[in-house]
Amino acid sequence: MATAYDIAMKHGDTEKDGGAPVVAVENLHKSFEGLKVLNGISLSVSRGETLAVLGRSGTGKSVLLRLIIGLEKPDSGSIRIHGRNIVGLALDRVGEIRKKMGFLFQHAALYDSLTVAENVAFPLEHHRRDISRSERGDRVKRLLAEVGMEGDFGKMPSDISGGMQKRVGLARALALEPEILLLDEPTAGLDPISSAEIDDLILKLQRERQMASIVVTHDLHSARIIANRLALLDQGNVVIEGAFEDLQQSDIVLVKEFLKLS
Amino acid sequence: MTTAASSATGLVNGFFEWFGNLGIFSWQVFRAAVTPPFEWRELIRQLDEVGSKSFPLVVMAGSAIGVIISLEARYSLSRFGAKSMFPATLVYSVIQVMGPIITGLVVSGRVGAGIGAELASMKVTEQIDAIEASAINPYRLLAATRILACILMLPLLTLATDACALLTGWFAQTLVEPLSFHQFIQDGFKGSTFSAFMPQTFKTAVYGLIIGLIACFQGMRTRGGAEGVGRAATNSVVLASLFLILADVVLVKFILVVFP
Numbered sequence: 001m002a003t004a005y006d007i008a009m010k011h012g013d014t015e016k017d018g019g020a021p022v023v024a025v026e027n028l029h030k031s032f033e034g035l036k037v038l039n040g041i042s043l044s045v046s047r048g049e050t051l052a053v054l055g056r057s058g059t060g061k062s063v064l065l066r067l068i069i070g071l072e073k074p075d076s077g078s079i080r081i082h083g084r085n086i087v088g089l090a091l092d093r094v095g096e097i098r099k100k101m102g103f104l105f106q107h108a109a110l111y112d113s114l115t116v117a118e119n120v121a122f123p124l125e126h127h128r129r130d131i132s133r134s135e136r137g138d139r140v141k142r143l144l145a146e147v148g149m150e151g152d153f154g155k156m157p158s159d160i161s162g163g164m165q166k167r168v169g170l171a172r173a174l175a176l177e178p179e180i181l182l183l184d185e186p187t188a189g190l191d192p193i194s195s196a197e198i199d200d201l202i203l204k205l206q207r208e209r210q211m212a213s214i215v216v217t218h219d220l221h222s223a224r225i226i227a228n229r230l231a232l233l234d235q236g237n238v239v240i241e242g243a244f245e246d247l248q249q250s251d252i253v254l255v256k257e258f259l260k261l262s
Numbered sequence: 263m264t265t266a267a268s269s270a271t272g273l274v275n276g277f278f279e280w281f282g283n284l285g286i287f288s289w290q291v292f293r294a295a296v297t298p299p300f301e302w303r304e305l306i307r308q309l310d311e312v313g314s315k316s317f318p319l320v321v322m323a324g325s326a327i328g329v330i331i332s333l334e335a336r337y338s339l340s341r342f343g344a345k346s347m348f349p350a351t352l353v354y355s356v357i358q359v360m361g362p363i364i365t366g367l368v369v370s371g372r373v374g375a376g377i378g379a380e381l382a383s384m385k386v387t388e389q390i391d392a393i394e395a396s397a398i399n400p401y402r403l404l405a406a407t408r409i410l411a412c413i414l415m416l417p418l419l420t421l422a423t424d425a426c427a428l429l430t431g432w433f434a435q436t437l438v439e440p441l442s443f444h445q446f447i448q449d450g451f452k453g454s455t456f457s458a459f460m461p462q463t464f465k466t467a468v469y470g471l472i473i474g475l476i477a478c479f480q481g482m483r484t485r486g487g488a489e490g491v492g493r494a495a496t497n498s499v500v501l502a503s504l505f506l507i508l509a510d511v512v513l514v515k516f517i518l519v520v521f522p
Contacts, residue, residue, distance in 0.1 A: 069395050091399065092297075098397035105395075109388035123396040126299075172396075 021046045021080075022212035023068060023180055028077035030063055030236075037063050039236030040077070045229075047179070048210040050202075052217055052227035054258065059233040061216040062106065065182045068214070069103050070094040081180070099127060102173030102211075106185040108165035110157040116168050117153040120144060123175045143171040147201060163194030170201065174209075181205075181213040187222045195222060202226045220259065232258060287405075287479045294399050295406035304403055308411035312373050313418065320419045323368045324361065324426030331355050332431040336438065346449075349441075352431045353450035358462050361424040363510060366469035368423075369416060370502040374477040377408050378498025381481025382491040390482065405482065409474030416470035420463050461517045468513060469506050476502045 021044035030038040037060040045051045053061050066072045068079055070086060078085045081097050089097075110119050120140045128136065144150050147167040157165055166186060173181065186202065187195035199222050206213060206226070217223050223230055224244045231241035232255055240247060240255050247255055335351045381404060384390050393400045432446045477498040484494040 066391075071391055071394060095397040095399070098395060101395070103392070103395040105388050105392060107388065109392040111389055111392070112383075112387070123398075126396070126398050129299075172392075176396075 022082060023214065024078075024080040024083075025064070025068065026078045026080070028064070028067065028079065029075045030060065030067060030072065031075055036236055038067070038074070041233070041237055043214075043231060043238065043241070045180075045212045045214055047212050048206070049229065050206055050213040050215060050227045052215045052223035052230045053233060054217060054220065054223055054230055055233035057218075060236050061233055062184050064233075065103070065184050065214065065216055069098060069101055069182060099176050100178055101180045101182060102170075102176070102178035104166065104169045104173045104181075104183045104186055106188060108157070108162075108169035110165055110168055110172070112157050114157075115153065116149065116155050116157065116160065117144065119157065119168055120171045120175055123172065127176060139175070143174055144168070146174070146205070147171045148197075161194075163190050163198065166190070166198060167201065170198075170205075174205070177209075179211055181211045183213065183215040183217075185217055186215060187217065187219050195219065198222075199225045283483065284475075284479055287482070288475060291401045291405045291409065291475070291478070294402035295410065297402075299402075301403050301407050304407040305410060308407045309415060311376075312369070312408075312411040313415040316369050316372055316415070316419055317422060319368050319372055320365050320423045321426050323364050324423035325430040327360050327364055327423070328352075328356065328427030328430035328432075329434045331360065331427070332434040336435060348435060349432075349446045349448075349450035350452065352435075353428065353454075356427040356431065357424050357459050361427060362420050362462055362466045362469070363507070365416065365420040365423045366466055366473070366506045366510075367503055369412070369419060369469070370473050370506055371499055373412060374473050374498040374502040375495045377474065377477035378481045379491055379495035381405075381478060382484035382494035385482055385484045386487055386490055400482070405474075405478040408478055409471065412470035412474035413467045414470070416466040416473075417464050420466045424463070457521045461521050465510075465513045465517065468509055472505045472509055473502045476505060 024044040026042045028038050028041045029036070037058075041060070041064065043051065043053070043064075053064060055061050063072060067074050068081075070089075074087055077087070079087055081100070084097075086094055086097055110116075111122065114122065117137075117140050120143050121136060124131070124136050124139060131139075141150065141153075144153065147170050149164060149167050149171065152160060152164065152168075157168070160168070170183075170186075183202070187198050190198065202213075202215070203226055205211070215223065215227060228243070229241060230244060230247055232239045232247065234254055240250055240252055247259060250256070331352055335348055335355065336345070339345050339348055339351060381390070384404075390400050390404070393403060428447075428450070432441070432443055435441060435446070436443075480494045480498045480501070484490040486493075
């Protein structure tokens with residue numbers, strides 16, 4: 001079966017400058033204590049494109065994101081960021097590449113001893129020492145305004161709701177102006193209104209910033225709204241990928257079942 | 263029989279695996295600590311966390327130890343007609359033996375549990391992953407700063423423990439048999455050299471290394487939610503205290519050989 005990478009290369013659906021896809025994962029294998037989680041998966045995503053990775057729990061969706069940002073090491077395969085394979089790179093080299101990525105964790109993973117504003121300022125304080133404190137403060141205000149949290153600067157993460165925590169997590173992920181955005185279950189555990197707000201926010205950010213995004217989600221409704229392409233995972237591999245309409249027209253039992261139950 | 267043999271093998275493997283992982287962790291922390299950028303602000307925060315916040319505890323522990331040694335020493339020395347040896351006995355007991363080890367154990371309890379629980383909680387809530395995902399080295403930011411703060415603060419806290427113990431020891435003595443503080447200090451340190459006391463005080467930097475390293479290691483390798491956090495805190499204190507006492511055996515012998 002043709003992978004997203006093949007499709008992207010064939011149709012020239014790559015970066016606008018004509019280069020390789022921004023993120024290209026090829027033949028990736030990963031297992032934990034003998035249990036195979038990813039079994040030769042290949043995917044790619046280009047600038048301005050959002051790929052939604054769907055699938056049942058335990059199919060390795062979150063592991064895929066953790067591999068892309070280097071929090072886990074694959075057993076084999078390659079992960080190319082702007083054409084450069086990051087597998088096996090030293091920690092400081094991976095660090096340089098991570099600066100180009102924003103990661104929203106499933107439970108936001110905000111630093112609980114820091115305020116909302118300090119959380120967003122955290123990556124800037126460590127990587128943008130060239131800018132003044134006031135400029136940094138302005139940037140934090142802008143980022144929080146962008147995610148609709150401008151009135152909650154001084155609050156602690158424990159004092160805000162799950163949806164608000166995800167917004168702050170998103171603002172933190174955007175702090176270094178990443179070219180790649182990785183979102184792990186951005187709407188999981190949220191009520192329908194908060195989910196819709198997060199979806200709108202992701203769409204708005206995509207329009208304005210033209211990042212290459214990979215969204216891991218169970219939420220087919222959300223995936224349909226925010227993604228250009230969808231990939232369904234099962235047993236560590238891609239069952240189908242394409243536009244939502246391609247999934248609707250598929251005869252694969254798992255795909256039909258997934259669409260029916262979602 | 264087979265079950266017993268396999269569980270013994272598992273235990274031995276686990277023991278060596280733990281030390282192997284500790285070695286790898288230590289190397290990663292060392293490498294992160296000696297390469298820029300340095301996390302000065304976090305280091306200062308940790309110096310305050312380890313130093314200032316442990317100060318009241320070591321003052322209380324030191325004060326109590328001073329009174330206990332004073333009471334015990336006076337009673338024992340009186341029995342052997344050696345009451346004049348009281349100041350020297352108190353000074354040597356406090357500075358050479360009790361001050362360092364009591365400080366180490368008190369800090370191990372407070373700071374070891376604190377670091378272990380804090381880092382474990384950060385680990386299970388993915389905060390450490392978030393730090394790493396932000397292209398910040400968690401070994402440098404979280405571990406190196408805490409370990410260095412422990413190394414730097416332990417000798418200073420030991421001096422505070424010693425000072426309090428000597429003060430309360432003298433005070434307890436003077437309530438029974440008046441003795442000027444000046445006289446007490448003069449008699450206590452008579453014939454002593456700098457090298458007799460300093461190694462005993464500064465060996466606590468090694469205690470600091472043990473406390474910081476084990477607590478960070480236990481915290482950053484935690485798995486399994488709230489239970490894991492509790493386990494990390496307990497293991498940090500138990501292992502740090504145990505290794506601290508074992509290390510003291512080696513350090514005392516080393517000091518006796520190097521500073522006879």
